[in-house]
Amino acid sequence: MIKLRGISKSFGRQQVLNHIDLTVTKGEVVVILGPSGSGKTTLLRCVNYLEKPSSGEIAIGDFSVNCKHARKKEIHQLRQKTAMVFQQYNLFRHKTALENVMEGLLVVKKLPKEDARKRSIALLEKVGLGSKLDAYPSQLSGGQQQRVGIARALAMEPEVILFDEPTSALDPELVGEVLAVIRKIAKEGITMIVVTHEMSFARDVANHVVFMDGGLIVEEGTPVEVFNHPREERTKQFLKRITPELNYSI
């Protein structure tokens, strides 16, 4: 279980996150929606401390960090309990697909090379890249690179995987293959927090939908609650804009 308590973040004078509380139970898929600039990316990046929250508490299982005075060791532990899949994939460009997945296992988890290799190959096969083990990122399509990114995240066996718009840098025809992989691992009960603009994906994969605006969680609930019966005006406006073909009951 992951608990965020009172997470705030300011960049200079601008407050980007305003006391965010969020609870994610084990095996849950949480989808975060919201207009551009609402703080979705910043929230995800606070969870693994790529961005230092101004205040708040992050708890994963029975491990918790007070963000104000987090120590190096705690940040390190936090990062080992989480994994991230980036919008721009961020693969290590000088390493092959297999080496990208193995890297964390060797360097962080200190696994013997042969074990790391076996585990990485299995994961790459799982995301459909069993034939691309030795390809460098520059030789892979965006969709393939992102699937390597997902395998790399899975390899670390984190308590939660954070996805920041994993398909928004992809050509439309490549979105499907990546979403299919995310769906597949969601079904296996891996806890994830996904920022996405893919509404149909959010509808049928999410257990929990969070709508953010202006650094606040405006509304949250099951997909049916949020998509079909939104209570807040801001949510309705947003959904209308993003899926104009659907008519929401006002």
Place this chain on the structure above:
Amino acid sequence: MGEPFDFSYVWSFLPKLLSTLSTTLLIVVSSLLAGIIVGFIVALPRLYKVPVLRTLSEIYISFFRGTPILIQLFLFYYGLPEILKLVQVDVTRAPVLVFVILTYGLHTGAYMSEMIRASVTAVDKGQVEAAYAAGMTGYQAFTRIVLPQALAIAVPVFSNLVIALLKDTSLAFTLGVMEMTGKAQTLGAVTQHFIETYIALALIYLVISFSIEKLLGMAEHRLLRHEDRNSPVKKTFGIHRNRSYRRIIAEMESGKGGVGL
């Protein structure tokens, strides 16, 4: 002036000039080593934005990039002993080569630090974040992710710097050092075949420059084997990975040209 031109002298001068090649190479290699170390030390405060030290680095770099190497040589050779005299240190008996290597080392160090800074910043920050997100330490992320890629980016600039340094060492003769250019001056004066000595001298510099460029070009090719030159990804994201484009940037940033072969 001098004797009538006779091309056969060029050939006979070659081995005579080559006998001083070791002095030229000694200056190049020692200055390079010094330059790399100085370059790292000077680049760090700029990379990590350390207040005061960063300004000092910048002043150092502007001085060595903004003044002629010949003036730097004179300042160190004639000026440094005077300054050190004030603090009761006598270096007037130190060999000239020490001053020469010191000057070239500091001079190259300024360019090296720019090269190091530019190459490290050129490695995409997203990969460093991915390394941190996976739980790597700053040191692990730097040595395993940034350094190997920064090295590949640095090679063409490094290659230009080595060649520029090689050519700059020809000025050491002004302090009386018997490196290749100094030797050529004496040979010319003794035989009165100046043109022939300079042709022979130019040939030697050219062959060394060319070899350095080719060797380092091979090294770069090896270090960049992960970049597929025809992939669509590279066309969109990898402008700075394009070889010829990078070379242009490299030359602009270092302010020194290679042989251009």
